[in-house]
Amino acid sequence: MAEVRLDNVTRQFGSVVAVNAINLTIADGEFVALLGPSGCGKTTTLRLIAGLEQADGGHMYIGDRDVTNLPPRDRDIAMVFQDYALYPHMTILDNIGYPLKVRGTPRAELTKRVTEVAERLQIGNLLQRRPGQLSGGQQQRASVARAVVYHAQVFLFDEPLSNLDAKLRVEARAFLKRLQHELDVTAVYVTHDQAEAMALADRIAVMNHGRIMQLGAPLEVYRRPQNLFVASFIGSPPMNLLPCRVDLGARRLVFAGGAALEMTGMMERLPASLRDGEMVTLGIRPEHITIRETAGASTLPVKVYVTEPLGGESLVITQMGDLLISIRLFQDEPPSLPDAVWLELNMTHTFLYGAEGELMR
Ligand SMILES: Nc1ncnc2c1ncn2[C@@H]1O[C@H](COP(=O)(O)OP(=O)(O)OP(=O)(O)O)[C@@H](O)[C@H]1O
Numbered sequence: 001m002a003e004v005r006l007d008n009v010t011r012q013f014g015s016v017v018a019v020n021a022i023n024l025t026i027a028d029g030e031f032v033a034l035l036g037p038s039g040c041g042k043t044t045t046l047r048l049i050a051g052l053e054q055a056d057g058g059h060m061y062i063g064d065r066d067v068t069n070l071p072p073r074d075r076d077i078a079m080v081f082q083d084y085a086l087y088p089h090m091t092i093l094d095n096i097g098y099p100l101k102v103r104g105t106p107r108a109e110l111t112k113r114v115t116e117v118a119e120r121l122q123i124g125n126l127l128q129r130r131p132g133q134l135s136g137g138q139q140q141r142a143s144v145a146r147a148v149v150y151h152a153q154v155f156l157f158d159e160p161l162s163n164l165d166a167k168l169r170v171e172a173r174a175f176l177k178r179l180q181h182e183l184d185v186t187a188v189y190v191t192h193d194q195a196e197a198m199a200l201a202d203r204i205a206v207m208n209h210g211r212i213m214q215l216g217a218p219l220e221v222y223r224r225p226q227n228l229f230v231a232s233f234i235g236s237p238p239m240n241l242l243p244c245r246v247d248l249g250a251r252r253l254v255f256a257g258g259a260a261l262e263m264t265g266m267m268e269r270l271p272a273s274l275r276d277g278e279m280v281t282l283g284i285r286p287e288h289i290t291i292r293e294t295a296g297a298s299t300l301p302v303k304v305y306v307t308e309p310l311g312g313e314s315l316v317i318t319q320m321g322d323l324l325i326s327i328r329l330f331q332d333e334p335p336s337l338p339d340a341v342w343l344e345l346n347m348t349h350t351f352l353y354g355a356e357g358e359l360m361r
């Protein structure tokens with residue numbers, strides 16, 4: 001059993017609370033991604049699990065062992081560092097084989113296993129070189145290979161693919177996912193690339209300011225962001241977030257500049273606590289908006305700002321006052337549109353966030 005459990009774990013650096021009372025249970029064999037902006041505490045969380053960082057509060061468990069005070073070598077963990085941390089004087093073969101060597105694996109067996117992993121990561125021809133003779137992306141793959149060559153109970157990855165070009169990145173990520181499923185190990189994977197987190201992880205923990213803002217399966221987090229932070233972070237482009245005022249009497253949401261939308265389709269599920277005149281944020285993903293060339297009963301008047309062909313789909317970015325509203329169309333070529341158009345929102349796909357950023361419905 002290699003369940004990893006963080007119980008109220010905190011780590012402070014002076015006045016900075018890098019990890020703020022985190023509770024997180026990663027099941028045996030589960031792949032969890034820590035996703036969040038720079039400085040949100042991802043690396044610190046990983047280093048705490050590895051034992052490279054001492055917690056200021058809370059406890060950590062691997063399986064049924066309390067590892068809070070155990071040194072890294074007693075935790076049976078393999079880690080890929082953000083800065084590779086290869087030994088400069090050793091060949092790539094010896095670097096990757098190091099975890100096997102310290103465990104007394106015979107040389108022939110070591111070479112065989114290193115070669116296998118290196119080939120799958122497309123660095124099989126570089127084994128006799130030293131780290132200084134490799135590109136950043138090649139060093140990164142060597143560092144991944146070293147972590148996975150020995151089958152530890154828990155893998156920790158800190159942005160292991162960030163230096164690879166788009167094509168290699170997709171290949172390496174598929175390799176990691178296969179490997180993790182084949183070996184059935186527990187993995188924690190840090191990234192600020194949401195596509196990578198969505199593709200790899202069984203569950204994603206979205207972090208901000210040392211806290212977990214939401215934990216869930218990738219599509220769960222995408223389909224139902226629990227707060228404004230997650231809503232603004234997940235999705236490319238992210239959800240449109242439109243501040244507005246509630247007019248309960250007229251059953252409308254009123255936007256700056258006076259445009260309004262009927263709350264039809266939302267009304268029966270509106271929270272009872274919603275007050276007349278309250279300021280809220282209406283959230284809607286770019287794929288749930290239709291562009292009209294004439295005004296409808298409940299449409300928002302906007303100006304077309306730019307259009308972007310993305311290959312396979314296109315984006316229309318429109319403007320209402322200070323707000324930019326993106327619309328995703330599943331067509332190669334953006335339509336040619338007049339300057340002024342109207343937006344029809346599919347209200348069953350909208351979210352309402354309250355003043356504290358909390359999801360209301
Ligand atoms: N050794 C340290 N001393 C002082 N402050 C630190 C130290 N390590 C991290 N911090 C601070 O703790 C916070 C979290 O840092 P951390 O490295 O965990 O972020 P991160 O999410 O991994 O960011 P990135 O995506 O940029 O790698 C940051 O504000 C950082 O400046």
Ligand SMILES: [Mg+2]
Nearest residue numbers: 042043044082
């Ligand atoms: Mg980091």
